[in-house]
Amino acid sequence: MKRIALLGMPNTGKSTFFNRLTGAGARVGNWPGLTVELLSARILLAGQMVEVVDLPGIYNLHGFSEDEQVVRRFLESQPLNLLVLVLNASQLDRQLALALQARHLGVPLLLLLNMEDEAQRLGIRIDSAALERALGVPVRLLSAKYGQHYREALAAIERSLKAHPALRRADRRALEEDQHIEQALDRLVQASVHAPVQLPPTLSERIDALLLHPWLGLPFLLLILFVLFQAVYALGSPLQDGMEVLLGEFRRSVLDPALAGLPSGLRSFLAEGLYDGVGTVLTFMPVIALFFVALAIIEDSGYLARIAFLVDAIMQRLGLDGRAFVMQLMGFGCNVPAVMGTRIMRSRGLRALTMLVIPFSLCSARLQVLLFITTAVFAPTTAPLVLLTFYVLSVLLAMFTAFIWRGRYVNREPLLMELPPYRLPTLRFLLHEGWRATLQFLRGAGGYIVLGVVVVWFLTHYPFDAPPASPATLAGRLANGLAPIFSPLGLDSLLAIALLFGLVAKEVVIGALAVIYSAGPDQLPGVLAQRLDAIQAMSFLLFILIYTPCVSTIAVIRKESGDWRLTLLAVAWPLTLAWLVSFAFYQTARALGY
Numbered sequence: 001m002k003r004i005a006l007l008g009m010p011n012t013g014k015s016t017f018f019n020r021l022t023g024a025g026a027r028v029g030n031w032p033g034l035t036v037e038l039l040s041a042r043i044l045l046a047g048q049m050v051e052v053v054d055l056p057g058i059y060n061l062h063g064f065s066e067d068e069q070v071v072r073r074f075l076e077s078q079p080l081n082l083l084v085l086v087l088n089a090s091q092l093d094r095q096l097a098l099a100l101q102a103r104h105l106g107v108p109l110l111l112l113l114n115m116e117d118e119a120q121r122l123g124i125r126i127d128s129a130a131l132e133r134a135l136g137v138p139v140r141l142l143s144a145k146y147g148q149h150y151r152e153a154l155a156a157i158e159r160s161l162k163a164h165p166a167l168r169r170a171d172r173r174a175l176e177e178d179q180h181i182e183q184a185l186d187r188l189v190q191a192s193v194h195a196p197v198q199l200p201p202t203l204s205e206r207i208d209a210l211l212l213h214p215w216l217g218l219p220f221l222l223l224i225l226f227v228l229f230q231a232v233y234a235l236g237s238p239l240q241d242g243m244e245v246l247l248g249e250f251r252r253s254v255l256d257p258a259l260a261g262l263p264s265g266l267r268s269f270l271a272e273g274l275y276d277g278v279g280t281v282l283t284f285m286p287v288i289a290l291f292f293v294a295l296a297i298i299e300d301s302g303y304l305a306r307i308a309f310l311v312d313a314i315m316q317r318l319g320l321d322g323r324a325f326v327m328q329l330m331g332f333g334c335n336v337p338a339v340m341g342t343r344i345m346r347s348r349g350l351r352a353l354t355m356l357v358i359p360f361s362l363c364s365a366r367l368q369v370l371l372f373i374t375t376a377v378f379a380p381t382t383a384p385l386v387l388l389t390f391y392v393l394s395v396l397l398a399m400f401t402a403f404i405w406r407g408r409y410v411n412r413e414p415l416l417m418e419l420p421p422y423r424l425p426t427l428r429f430l431l432h433e434g435w436r437a438t439l440q441f442l443r444g445a446g447g448y449i450v451l452g453v454v455v456v457w458f459l460t461h462y463p464f465d466a467p468p469a470s471p472a473t474l475a476g477r478l479a480n481g482l483a484p485i486f487s488p489l490g491l492d493s494l495l496a497i498a499l500l501f502g503l504v505a506k507e508v509v510i511g512a513l514a515v516i517y518s519a520g521p522d523q524l525p526g527v528l529a530q531r532l533d534a535i536q537a538m539s540f541l542l543f544i545l546i547y548t549p550c551v552s553t554i555a556v557i558r559k560e561s562g563d564w565r566l567t568l569l570a571v572a573w574p575l576t577l578a579w580l581v582s583f584a585f586y587q588t589a590r591a592l593g594y
Contacts, residue, residue: 001042002050002161003078007071007102008086009095010057011305011420013114017086017144018054019432021154038074046158050081061101061175072175075105079167082160083107089119089126089141090421093189099135100184106171108164109137112153116141118421123196131192145426204421208306217310224303225391228294230384232287237375239286247279248522265464269457272468272518277453277511285438287371288364292437293430295333300425300433304329309419318399319406321413324354328398331361332391333437335553339560350411352566355557357398359549359574362391364437365506369544372510376525377537386538390545397546397581401573453511456501460516468518475516489543489579490536490586499543505550535594539586547578 008014022041039054055074056067075083085102087095092113103109113119113126132139138160140153211220255275259267298304307329308322315321323345331338338358342351362370370390374383459475466472471480478500479493486496498512510524519527532540548554548571558567 002045002048002081002165003053003167004050004082004084004157004161005053005055005074005078005080006084006086007055007098008057008114009059009088009098011302011418012057012086012088012095013144014057014086015054016429017112017114017142017153018052019429019436020144020147020150022052038070045154046161050161053078059098061098075107075170076172076175077169079169080107081164081167082110082157084110084112084157086112086114086144089113089116090122090124092126092193093185093195096188097185099137100188101174103135103137104171104174106174107168108160110156110160111135111137111139112142112144113139114142114144116148117143117146122202125194127192127194131188134188134191145423145429202421204302204419207422208419211303212306212309221307221310222388222392224298226384226388228297232290232294236287236290236371237380239290240283240375243283243286244522244525247283251275251279265461268461268468269454273453273457273515274450276514276519276524277456278450279514285442288368289434289438291364291367292333293434295329296430296433296437297425298329300423300429302420302422305419314399315402318402319353319409319411320350320357320402321411324350324357324402325395327354328358328361328395331358331363332367333364335359335361335363335549336556339553339556342560345413347411347413349409350413352561352563353402353405353409353411355561355566356405356409356570356573357401359553359557359570360394360398360401360546362394362545363506365550366544369502369506369509370541372525373528373532373537373541376528377532377534390541393542394545397577401577405569453508453515456497456508456512456515459497485579488587489582490539490590491543491582492531495540499547502544503548503551505552506544509544535586535589538589539582542585543578543582545578546574546581548575 006014006018018039018041022043038056040051042049042051044050053074055071058068058071060068061072062068083102083105085099087099099109099111111131113128116126119126126141128139128141138156140149140156142149142153144150211217213220251271255271259270262270298307304326308326310322311325312322315325327338327342335358338361339355342354342358345351345354370387374386378386456475459478460473461468462474463472466476470476475494475497479497482496482500483493486493486499491499494516495513498509498516501512502509513519513528514524517524517527517531528537549557554567554571557570558564561567
């Protein structure tokens with residue numbers, strides 16, 4: 001099989017081109033000789049299957065960050081038919097150095113100058129023919145976001161694959177330091193790039209004057225997040241209600257009649273266990289997808305980098321930097337890739353401290369629990385504010401954790417980053433991201449959900465002659481043993497059982513509640529509203545928000561850090577903090593008469 005690797009600097013649109021080229025078929029895979037996972041996909045090109053690998057964004061093949069080392073190890077160990085280098089057409093004076101390094105690797109090279117539309121708006125003209133002659137490699141202009149010249153770029157890739165049918169490894173000597181690149185870069189830019197002497201003020205600069213204002217920047221950040229959460233609720237609630245109605249009607253009209261002839265135990269397992277447990281989780285897929293779309297808007301618009309800039313001064317006082325805050329925002333989707341993203345940090349202390357704070361991010365698994373219970377217990381006008389409160393609290397708890405442990409994990413690495421221009425995300429990109437992230441969530445969580453609801457059903461129904469979820473069942477006995485721990489938090493024993501299963505994966509909690517209360521997707525919200533008042537619901541959700549991350553996150557922390565002490569701390573510290581915060585909230589609220 002032929003293999004292509006995509007290489008480029010951060011914020012050049014490399015991943016956008018990868019998504020357009022491969023569609024939704026990307027997967028994360030391990031590579032021989034590497035301790036990391038890279039995104040890859042298999043597609044049909046030039047009449048044969050080709051594997052496309054998306055390498056981490058780097059600034060320099062000679063750098064020392066972990067991402068740069070990953071790229072070098074990949075190029076040294078993995079033979080390629082073609083290396084596609086994606087650069088920002090509006091920043092060639094800074095980015096062509098990477099092209100000069102790449103052309104000496106001894107691997108067939110194709111240069112794609114992306115974001116041609118932005119370069120044109122800035123008055124930058126690129127003589128691609130002159131650049132092609134100077135570099136000795138094919139050069140194509142492109143706008144991957146809008147698809148301009150995409151066909152020409154694809155044709156150039158296919159021609160290169162036909163011209164280079166044999167796999168080739170990169171020349172190790174070319175990965176060594178090259179002292180002549182800076183001089184060659186100056187000559188190359190002068191010959192092929194024509195830019196105005198003074199660029200006019202850009203729209204991004206005018207927007208930044210407001211959104212990066214020393215006093216107004218943070219209030220605008222909170223306002224933007226609140227508006228996005230309101231939109232997620234406004235659009236997602238009707239879709240969620242529709243899913244509940246469809247699933248409830250399917251059970252009444254199709255599933256229950258089909259299972260009527262089965263033994264009562266098997267019928268209960270299939271209907272009240274598997275169907276109700278998994279179905280309850282599925283009702284939240286529209287809301288989860290909308291949340292991922294909202295996160296994609298923040299990231300693709302360029303605002304995510306501004307958030308890192310806004311909070312960097314605060315994070316520095318906590319032993320972190322703006323990148324750690326960005327990793328925490330990534331953790332709002334899933335903690336696992338956020339922990340893996342700490343590879344961009346050279347300081348071991350910064351990496352360790354960031355790994356410790358990322359699990360406080362309100363990930364998509366926790367999100368579905370919060371969305372379900374806030375929708376069930378709180379009024380529609382109150383629920384978005386409650387959700388925003390949890391997001392702010394997750395950030396504050398992460399900052400508190402960093403403050404407590406900064407003396408143990410010391411960071412001395414300064415933050416150096418570049419702010420990309422603001423861009424309007426395309427509808428195609430947002431739909432793709434929502435679909436991709438939702439499928440990824442289901443693939444990762446599906447096994448845990450099914451296993452979780454099966455185990456919970458067994459615990460709440462065995463012995464089979466006892467009433468379901470009664471004190472005589474295994475779940476009831478377990479709950480009685482947990483009562484002294486959770487009753488001070490206002491949580492009954494059945495809620496404690498759901499929390500136990502959340503230690504494996506937070507997405508199991510809602511399915512577990514559906515099985516514990518023998519309630520379907522359309523019934524569980526009403527059951528929870530009757531059993532929980534606002535104070536109990538808040539106490540339960542606080543515990544969900546804070547306590548020990550899922551097994552997958554713990555495993556990744558162990559793998560990335562190589563430190564069992566840090567891993568144990570990442571388990572014990574959130575669990576202790578969750579109990580203390582929930583206890584303080586519940587007891588204080590009751591003492592005040594709520």
